[in-house]
Amino acid sequence: MPMHPPEHIAVSGLAARYVADGSTVFSRMNFALPPGQCLALIGPSGCGKSTLLHVLAGLLSAHEGSVTYGPKPVSDLRGRVSYMQQKDLLLPWRTVEDNAALGLLMQGVPKKTARQTVRDHLPGFGLAEAAGSYPHHLSGGMRQRAALLRTLLCRKPVILLDEPFGALDAITRRAMHDQLLQVWRALGASIILVTHDVDEALILADTVLVLTPCPARVQTSLVVDLPRPRQVTAPAFVEHKAFLLEQLDTWSPATCAAVS
């Protein structure tokens, strides 16, 4: 089943509040994502990055602001996104294989075809042995990889990833970056990636947004115009990294408490 190519996404003045107390989670959120590019959001924990993805996925509604997809103003990207949340959200009653095939099955792909597609990808994600296992028999890292595979195989033009490698050790993480880059190249989808890891943002993204804490806003936007695969030791990479770390250092937990 062919995927619709992604369109230009523009977010302007987007704001959301907590339902509980009405306080602002994020506000004046502005960014643009050209088709097929990867945008990374980094910022302190609890600054509303996950909430932003929830809004874009259509699971929460924004308080103000607008989102456009191509020429059309939309309330959210529902139907155009696949969304990987921080929790792996694997269905406990499905094997790894059937979990990874979920997105395909929901799109009406026949079971046999969906399973075959999954099987082709399992080795690359280190899950070949685990195909028939139930999620609770797997390590956190394996579950996360299964969830990532499910998300990528949904064949949606936009992919939202919320700390997709959080549960992985450094070595597996690097291997998964390569896998993601490979699958992404084949898919041509647009990606919005939330991460805490500056290296990860610079390895994967075309643009990195640094968010301020409580309420979150865009503090800095950095265009990463380096060829892939990127070398973490290359001078330009190191320079970018130093810049991002400096940006993040302007906020400490103390200032966060003072603002709120």
Add this chain to the structure above:
Amino acid sequence: MRRRFLNCLWPLAVLAGLLVFWEIGVAVWDMPHYILPPPSRIAQALLAHWPRLVPHALTTCSEIVLGFGVALAAGLFLGAGIAGSRILERALLPLVIGSQTIPVFAIAPLLVLWFGYGIGSKVVMAALIVFFPITVSTVQGLKAADRDLLDLLRVLEAGRWRIFWTVRVPQALPHIFAGAKIGMAVSVIGAVIGEWVGARQGLGYYMVQANAQMQVDRVFAAIVLLSMIGVGLYALVVLVERWLTPWRRT
């Protein structure tokens, strides 16, 4: 394997111990057999009356199974309705719960009056008792669905029906089986009480007859059979549960 063997062994050992105590106790305290027969005498009665007991047992067994089946179908259906619709929940759930304040045994004579001395009144009786745990556990199970899993399916644009079968039903199955296991256990009670009140066939009827003639060993023989039926049917439910929820096997 060894563990499972031991798991079976312990209760059997305790049971054997109790039977030995019973056998010796009856002899030592010189208990009359028409009050409390020893296990050996009950075993003899069971063997001697076996040909007569079997048809009664089959009747009771079919009452239990039919009553359970009717209640299962009705409970699943109603439970799904209550879980799926706020209006049905408001309108029906209080009634379902309220209905439990009426002791089913109290209306047993009425059931016999309405559904006759045959199998019908006992099936209804068993079904009325089993219906409650199954309905309540179905409602609970279908409502227990993890919010985040539902969100996941919503983002994938799954329809309501799809979500129902992909998330709600599998998540509800363990709850439903918990209800079904309780239901199967009480189903036996329903059938037997129904037979006590008025019947021409069945282990309950057999027990009342034997009791009236002070043939207590025959009463006990019927009880042994009844408990065997109960344990067997319960095991059947557990087997089906294991088959339908393979992810919960360890």
